[in-house]
Amino acid sequence: MWRVLSRYPRLLWRLQGVAGQALLAHKARSFFVVAAVAMGIAALTVIVASVDGARRKALEIVDFFGPDAVLVLGGDIENRPVGQRTNTLTWSDARAIARSLPGAYAVLPMRSVRAVTLRYGNKNHEAPTVVGATENYAATWNWPLSEGRDLSADDIAHGAKVALIGDAPAKALFGDASPIGRTVMVKNLPVQIVGRLSYRGFTGGGSDVSVDDRLIMPISTLTQRFNLDRNYFRGLRVRFHDPDLIGVHMENLRALLRHEHKLGPTIPDDFTIMSASEILKFLTAFTGGLVAFLGVTAGVAILVGGFVLANLMFLGVSERRVEIGLRKAVGATSGAILIQFLSEAVYLTLAGAILGVGLGVGLGESLSRLGMLELRLSPKIFVLSLAAALAIALAFGLRPARKAAGLDPIEALRGGGE
Amino acid sequence: MTGQTPPGQGEPLIRLTDVTRSYVMGGVANTVLSGVTLDIAAGEFAAIMGPSGSGKSTLLHILGLLDRPTSGSYRLRGQETGTLSDDALSHLRNQAIGFVFQSFYLIPYATALDNVLLPGLYSDAPRAALTRRAHELLEKVGLTAQARHKPSQLSGGQQQRVALARSLINNPDLILADEPTGQLDSGTSREIMELLAAINRDAGKTVIVVTHDPETAAYARRQILVTDGRVARS
Ligand SMILES: Nc1ncnc2c1ncn2[C@@H]1O[C@H](COP(=O)(O)OP(=O)(O)O)[C@@H](O)[C@H]1O
Numbered sequence A: 001m002w003r004v005l006s007r008y009p010r011l012l013w014r015l016q017g018v019a020g021q022a023l024l025a026h027k028a029r030s031f032f033v034v035a036a037v038a039m040g041i042a043a044l045t046v047i048v049a050s051v052d053g054a055r056r057k058a059l060e061i062v063d064f065f066g067p068d069a070v071l072v073l074g075g076d077i078e079n080r081p082v083g084q085r086t087n088t089l090t091w092s093d094a095r096a097i098a099r100s101l102p103g104a105y106a107v108l109p110m111r112s113v114r115a116v117t118l119r120y121g122n123k124n125h126e127a128p129t130v131v132g133a134t135e136n137y138a139a140t141w142n143w144p145l146s147e148g149r150d151l152s153a154d155d156i157a158h159g160a161k162v163a164l165i166g167d168a169p170a171k172a173l174f175g176d177a178s179p180i181g182r183t184v185m186v187k188n189l190p191v192q193i194v195g196r197l198s199y200r201g202f203t204g205g206g207s208d209v210s211v212d213d214r215l216i217m218p219i220s221t222l223t224q225r226f227n228l229d230r231n232y233f234r235g236l237r238v239r240f241h242d243p244d245l246i247g248v249h250m251e252n253l254r255a256l257l258r259h260e261h262k263l264g265p266t267i268p269d270d271f272t273i274m275s276a277s278e279i280l281k282f283l284t285a286f287t288g289g290l291v292a293f294l295g296v297t298a299g300v301a302i303l304v305g306g307f308v309l310a311n312l313m314f315l316g317v318s319e320r321r322v323e324i325g326l327r328k329a330v331g332a333t334s335g336a337i338l339i340q341f342l343s344e345a346v347y348l349t350l351a352g353a354i355l356g357v358g359l360g361v362g363l364g365e366s367l368s369r370l371g372m373l374e375l376r377l378s379p380k381i382f383v384l385s386l387a388a389a390l391a392i393a394l395a396f397g398l399r400p401a402r403k404a405a406g407l408d409p410i411e412a413l414r415g416g417g418e
Numbered sequence B: 001m002t003g004q005t006p007p008g009q010g011e012p013l014i015r016l017t018d019v020t021r022s023y024v025m026g027g028v029a030n031t032v033l034s035g036v037t038l039d040i041a042a043g044e045f046a047a048i049m050g051p052s053g054s055g056k057s058t059l060l061h062i063l064g065l066l067d068r069p070t071s072g073s074y075r076l077r078g079q080e081t082g083t084l085s086d087d088a089l090s091h092l093r094n095q096a097i098g099f100v101f102q103s104f105y106l107i108p109y110a111t112a113l114d115n116v117l118l119p120g121l122y123s124d125a126p127r128a129a130l131t132r133r134a135h136e137l138l139e140k141v142g143l144t145a146q147a148r149h150k151p152s153q154l155s156g157g158q159q160q161r162v163a164l165a166r167s168l169i170n171n172p173d174l175i176l177a178d179e180p181t182g183q184l185d186s187g188t189s190r191e192i193m194e195l196l197a198a199i200n201r202d203a204g205k206t207v208i209v210v211t212h213d214p215e216t217a218a219y220a221r222r223q224i225l226v227t228d229g230r231v232a233r234s
């Protein structure tokens, strides 16, 4: 075989033509192998794309959340005891944290209003969340503005009727035009847009609502104009100096809040503390199951593809005994026969790989549209698929190809003629 | 050529010396050829005859380097073949020998033209020259119009003519035919034998035909009779 490869490049080239012609002559059989391999490669494509997608999403969440921050929400959102209130975080909690929690340097209270209709001209948009925030919202959340300015201390102090607009409502109300300086009706309150948040493109922890679908207003304005409970916050964001000690900080924070809320030793927390890694854990547990399922599927599908290839090739070798015997009689060496049959296998699996990547991308798109997966397609997927295809061809095609190469020409010719 | 031995001066194209071939099956040796000694000169047209099972095909396979003798010597073009590797034998078959079989053995999914080209694929000749020669050969056997036909679209006689053209593509010295008229009616058989005679006469090829049909054998100028694994008369 190596002699054929090294000494006869012309022969090697011609054998590719021979292999191609043989494949076209056996279309039905070729199709089955291609289809079987394609299934495996499709599953592989979805897995690689979803693992990459999950990793990217994880990085985005850490980036967005900040590695040095935790979010405290009212109520135990994981296992909410019956009858537990979610309005449990107060100004006095916020002050206690700022005053006596070691390592904490910023405590940002958050209030929000759900499902608010925004109106501009004759266009309406239902924003899932209007967030009440303190100054420098964009800066503290590591969320760059694509236009305009951030909320200022003055805005907060005076309860200014200004807002930062997320990418989704900006597109819905203004299309491609700039929203800066425009006045939007938030329910019945005219609010001037002063900044536009850049596109983030992912959904927040656990929900399927895009983080881009929001409006940010000074917390003072929101509280006054929407008659919110002045005593309680939906959440508090606490930032620490040393992100490496975040675990310790969280324990301290928990102890402090339990003390503030006067919770006895048998009473569960009436708040939830989340860090970026907590959110990641939730996310990976969710995608991990799907990835494991697809991984097993891909492995099985690729194995099945390989066995289909091997069996149909064995069948082909016995059906084509006369052809093989004849080729050897007229001067084909065993190496030339081996290369012909291996080439046939390689072409089938490569075709399967290309079809499989196509199928996988299609399948992945549907899954991500259904919100089940975050996909990231990269050239790596293509390279990996081709490598897998080549491996299948060589691993499963070698034995039948060697069988063909080892046939005795007289035996082979006798097998099919007289 | 690959061999170290220079072609023997004045040695015939083919020299078999005391060639035996036996098969061992279930511990029992079945001797098919026992001591065949035979010279065939370049340019001869010979028929190998004999009853069925006498070892004619076995002899032809040895002559065609498809099989090796159990013992004895086969010198082709003055070169001892027993010491050659399988790859060297493949190369020699490709360059020096053309085969014609009883059942034609065309590749079913390839056109007549591609079937003629087949031995050329495994040679070093450039494609363009091969294709030109394949068309010439198809014209010689009267199949210019059928060049693009698949074997299934051809009659038996036409298929055997494609096989004849195929045997000549690499311009070998020796044409070996095993019962080439065995599946053809007598009219078509005559056409094929005329073509083989012409190949011998006009192109100077050595032609050896295995047959048990006296009418077919009559085309050859020399008859070699094989009985019980020996050359009884030549
Ligand atoms: N591969 C083989 N194994 C065992 N016996 C064989 C084999 N090939 C041929 N023979 C035997 O050799 C004898 C001669 O066969 P063959 O050369 O085909 O005869 P012919 O062509 O004259 O009819 C037969 O008896 C056949 O059974």
Ligand SMILES: [Mg+2]
Binding pocket: B056, B057, B058
């Ligand atoms: Mg025979």
